[in-house]
Amino acid sequence: MVLKTFGWSFAVTALGLVAAVIYDGWTAFGIVAILCVLEISLSFDNAVVNAGILKKMNAFWQRIFLTIGILIAVFGMRLVFPVVIVAVSASLGPIEAVELAFNDKEKYEQLVTDAHASIAAFGGMFLLMIFLDFIFEDRDIKWLGWLERPLAKLGKVDMLSVCISLIVLLISAVFLAPEAHTHAGAQDKTETVLLSGVAGLITYLIVGGLSGYFENKLEESEEREHEAEEAARKSGKRVTALQVGGKAAFFMFLYLEVLDASFSFDGVIGAFAITNDIVLMAIGLGVGAMYVRSLTVYLVRQGTLDDYVYLEHGAHYAIGALATLLLVTIRFEVNELITGFIGVALIGWSFWSSLQRNKRLAAEDEKARPHSEAGV
Template identity: 80%
Template sequence: MILKTFGWSFAITALGLAFAAWQWGWQAFGVVLILSVLEISLSFDNAVVNAGILKKMNVFWQKIFLSIGIIIAVFGMRLVFPVVIVAVSAKVGPIEAVQLAMQHPDQYKDLVTDAHSAIAAFGGMFLLMIFLDFIFEEREIKWLGWLERPLAKLGKVDMLSVCVALIVLLLSAMTFATGAHVSTGHEDKSATVLLAGVAGLITYLIVGGLSSYFENKLEEDEEQEHEAEEKARAEGKQVSAVGLAGKAAFFLFLYLEVLDASFSFDGVIGAFAITNQIFWMALGLGIGAMYVRSLTVYLVRQGTLDDYVYLEHGAHYAIGALAAILLVTIEYSINEIITGLVGVVLIGASFWSSVRRNKALAAEGGDKDQDEDKTALHA
């Protein structure tokens, strides 16, 4: 199972590291390896959240996520995205931006640094909305009940998550953005942060809204299909609704890609603290992205989220922490190790809580069986 799921990731790792050592030397080999580990540590929460969405798709769309999805993730977000940032910031064409990255890496890094406030605001707001919608939703299973119960009650207020997100954006623009970190020191980026943050919020509402709509539509039609199939069997006919399922899965896939893009912001920005070489960066982060994809599919096929019910909670708390970190980094620098450890600690804690819950349920079931055996003997 592990080899089948992670086989491509292992192969790409070996080829990527070998290519880096052959093309650029052992220094590149070490940098690419470090970047791969960085991407995996920063994106573990991404894999858990993705798995919660991907398990609703069939095997075909899971394969699409691993094939076309990884192309978008590696070439789109890890290679094209940094180039687009520079092209927009410097108001140059994409070819000139690539030439700048290859011939003047320090100047390229400065341009990305200057664009960081917009990137952080966009990604921070998108991820914050994911976190807020999760904690304001009423759920049968609660991890931190003392916190989640009152928040779920508050969540009954219409559009509360949007209001909270806009308040956070406004406060960020009034505080962090007034002294935003740029290549030349600090600069007021309030207008940029507000504009980018609103764009991130709108993107979430559109893509998340469409995916939720089609997901609910799919569930409704699955019930209708089940009834139609029962009727068709009695009449000797067959019923199929592949088109609708495909449309629903497509929008869920689109939501996954936007979600992955938001998660990748911190990895791309953090990579500049390690190297200015765009191709080393794309290779290292791309290898890491492969493992995140494979881990997502592994969690789905193993049913891990069903067995360890608090993992999804931990991942969403990690998302909330990452959103806060992105907004803070508009002005202040935060070490990537801290960013990665926050997610790992929260997910690790939720995993341990899930294990303890499973043990408690198993012990409770065992005690119940013993009581039934004693009752039967006395009878």
């Protein structure tokens, strides 16, 4: 089952790591490995959401998502999108950006360094909004309760995430941008940071708005499904799990693609905190995207969702750490390995906490079972 589901991902991983070594040696191998782990970690909860929605779609739309969807996810967002980011931020044509990445690495690095302040501000604001919206939401399951409970209460204040993000952007522009580093030395990038940060904030709000629109369409289809089930019960017919097709499935497909785009976007932006090399970025994120799709298929075929409930928390705390580090890199240099390992450490911690929680619940059930049996 595992080999059948993840076989293509294993093959792509091997090819990607070999390509990284051929491209730039063992350092490139390490960077690609970190990017793979980062992408999988940040997109794990996306795979869980995908599985929960995908199992409701009929076989035709499941195939559409797992074929056309993977082309959009891997080639569109993970391979093309990083080129677009560099091309826009460095005022280059896409073809010129690719040619520089392969043929004139020194000049390419200079252009990326000059554009780093705008990339960091744009990405930092986008990632910060994802993190803030998560921690300010009141969730039934809390990982770090001492922190998440008071933050959930604060989250009842309207537009708090936007206000905090704008304050962080203003502080970054005032204290970090005036000495932003380029290949020509330190320059004042205050205006650039402000404009790019606002653009990142607007992009997040647009993506969130589209996701909300498609989510509403999804909820409408679910309501119709429940009405059909209720009608079947009243008529005495057998109630079966409905799989959505037609227009409702189309809206589900669009919703899944918007969700995937938003998660892949934070992966791409976060990757700039690991490396500026567009080739390594494309390889690492592409391999990671394959695992996200394989995990989605695995969860659907198993018929159950993963019970490591704190992994979603760990992924979002990793996003918050990346957002902070991106903004810091406007002025200061941060080692790429440190940035990557912070995310991996947070995911590992959340995974370990999930295991401990599962063991504790199992022990409590074991203790309660003799009492219930004695009562019988």
